[in-house]
Amino acid sequence: MAQPRISAYLPPDTDPTKAALAFGRRALPKLNEELQSPELLTQQRALMALCDLVHDPEKVYQAIELGFLDTLKSLLGHQDQTVRQKATEVLSVMASHSIGREGLLRGGVISALAGLLDDPVDICRKNIHQTFDMLAKLPQGAGGVLRAGLIPPLVLKLKTELDEIQELILDTLSNCLRVEVSKALAAGALTVLKEKLSHPSTAIRSKAACVLLEISSHAEGKIAVYNEEVIPALLGLLEDSQPEVQANSTGALMFALVTPQGRSSAMGAEAIPPLLTLVAEETSKARLNAIKTLTLLAELPEGRQTLLEHRDTFLRCLDDPSEAVQRAADIAITVIDWKP
Known part of the structure; x- marks a missing residue:
């Protein structure tokens, strides 16, 4: 639903004349x-x-x-x-x-x-x-x-402000939570951010996922993301129509799935198919993060078994113009091919 833009115009009864400057x-x-x-x-x-x-x-x-x-x-x-x-x-x-x-x-x-x-x-x-x-x-x-x-x-x-201001708040939180996350978790940030992942505004969905990425980069954040069942909500954004939303969501998942609980939650939510779709798209902004996330899932026996059937998808990534994608794909193939 569209919201009115915040006007910077002065009240109609205000004289906008500037003060004369001294020399x-x-x-x-x-x-x-x-x-x-x-x-x-x-x-x-x-x-x-x-x-x-x-x-x-x-x-x-x-x-x-x-x-x-x-x-x-x-x-x-x-x-x-x-x-x-x-x-x-x-x-x-x-x-x-x-x-x-x-x-x-x-x-x-x-x-x-x-x-x-x-x-x-x-x-x-x-x-x-x-x-x-x-x-x-x-x-x-x-x-x-x-x-x-x-x-x-x-x-x-974030619960009450106008969309335009919510975007600024999310940007501020993203930078602050890179430093310390406990106060945000205690304030119920995950519940609020989880709701924002389904917001009609692309910018808010993307920025909320970015804040979750910062939260998931902390050890206590990873545990909280799992406990609050945020991982399935992030997986839902992998099919979002906006590339920026997909990229930030896969980034958040990449950090959240470092823990065994996170990987199990993702496997239970059938994370592999949408992630493979992002890897297969050569122009996807989320390609690198998706490869790294799938590499984490390949550490699980059931994940490795599933990804063995899609080894060619990773082989094609070795021709990607990005060296980072090439390296990530090479590591993914090594993990997928590993045999106990």
């Missing part, structure tokens, strides 16, 4: 003063001008040095919607620059933004999640999100 080096200090003005219109106009300036990384560096972050953090709790919208937009744009991300992390912006998770204005929430997403791409940013205790509320927000 040269005085421009940013003057804006910082205007942001702290008691006049609402002055603050709004200063934020409009600042939104344009921070597209330049040099201006971002200067703004951070001049103490803009403290000013912007104080505006996040402003009662005016436009002020909150533009303040979060400024931080989001700053986070798109490397120098900006480093400054935001040093300035403790993550904790300040956490207070807006329940903001009634959609665009404000979208801006803060864009900022979280950009910051979490850095290891220290992902660590900052974890230390701020944001994983449980982010998992809960």
